[in-house]
Amino acid sequence: MELRRDVFQAIADPTRRAIITLVALQAMTPSAIAENFTSSRQTISKHIQILTECEILRQEQNGREIYYQLNPKKMKAIADFIEPFRNLWDDRFNKLEAVMKKHQSEQ
Amino acid sequence: MERKTKIHAEEGKQELLITREFDLPVALLFKAYVVPEIVEQWMGTKVLKLENRKHGSWRFETSDAQGNVVFQSNGVIHDVVPNQKITRTFEMDNTPFATQLEFLEFEELTSDTSKLTMHIVFRSVADRDQLLQLPFAQGINMAHNRLQEVVAQLN
Numbered sequence: 001m002e003l004r005r006d007v008f009q010a011i012a013d014p015t016r017r018a019i020i021t022l023v024a025l026q027a028m029t030p031s032a033i034a035e036n037f038t039s040s041r042q043t044i045s046k047h048i049q050i051l052t053e054c055e056i057l058r059q060e061q062n063g064r065e066i067y068y069q070l071n072p073k074k075m076k077a078i079a080d081f082i083e084p085f086r087n088l089w090d091d092r093f094n095k096l097e098a099v100m101k102k103h104q105s106e107q
Numbered sequence: 108m109e110r111k112t113k114i115h116a117e118e119g120k121q122e123l124l125i126t127r128e129f130d131l132p133v134a135l136l137f138k139a140y141v142v143p144e145i146v147e148q149w150m151g152t153k154v155l156k157l158e159n160r161k162h163g164s165w166r167f168e169t170s171d172a173q174g175n176v177v178f179q180s181n182g183v184i185h186d187v188v189p190n191q192k193i194t195r196t197f198e199m200d201n202t203p204f205a206t207q208l209e210f211l212e213f214e215e216l217t218s219d220t221s222k223l224t225m226h227i228v229f230r231s232v233a234d235r236d237q238l239l240q241l242p243f244a245q246g247i248n249m250a251h252n253r254l255q256e257v258v259a260q261l262n
Binding site for chain 2: 010013014085086089090092093094095096097098099100101103104
């Protein structure tokens with residue numbers, strides 16, 4: 001469970017979620033990623049490092065440049081992890097909506 | 108599939124935001140939270156007590172098909188403003204989880220639609236993350252139990 005917790009914290013940060021969204025579109029170099037943010041290059045590097053340690057991002061050497069790309073396997077694991085909690089509430093609220101619609105039509 | 112319910116959990120914070128838009132007038136959405144018979148229907152629980160007033164308290168009890176009590180929860184109601192908000196605490200009986208503080212906000216979007224925002228504050232970041240993982244862990248248990256049933260039938 002420890003690894004999952006790390007991954008969960010990795011994606012709970014808004015900057016890291018933004019990085020994931022960027023890299024999801026295409027593989028990018030660290031400087032290309034940093035250009036999209038007002039934070040320092042160093043801060044963004046730290047975020048990239050955390051995402052790489054969690055295996056959400058994968059490094060790929062292309063000539064002299066390092067490109068980062070998304071690890072789809074890991075993203076699937078994250079979605080699966082948060083989903084049950086969201087589903088729990090979604091089911092509950094769907095039921096609430098159905099119950100109240102019935103209640104409304106009976107009045 | 109449309110995803111109506113959103114969960115927002117920021118890193119390192121001991122709070123959680125759950126938002127949902129409903130195809131219901133705000134008065135009906137609010138009613139679903141304060142009328143015991145209605146709460147029982149959508150929460151699938153028995154409402155032992157629900158005092159919708161300042162310094163009131165509430166108590167829910169959930170049983171399985173055999174009638175065994177499987178889950179009990181309780182709390183106090185700090186504030187109730189009709190069609191606007193409910194402030195209350197939430198505690199699960201017989202679990203190591205600390206009491207949570209819940210701010211429920213009911214908002215009118217149009218005359219036929221509304222929005223609920225649940226702002227839950229936990230005692231610690233670890234408590235929050237543990238609760239987030241709970242359905243995941245339960246899901247594994249349920250899958251495991253189901254597997255055991257299937258395997259048992261094979262024997």
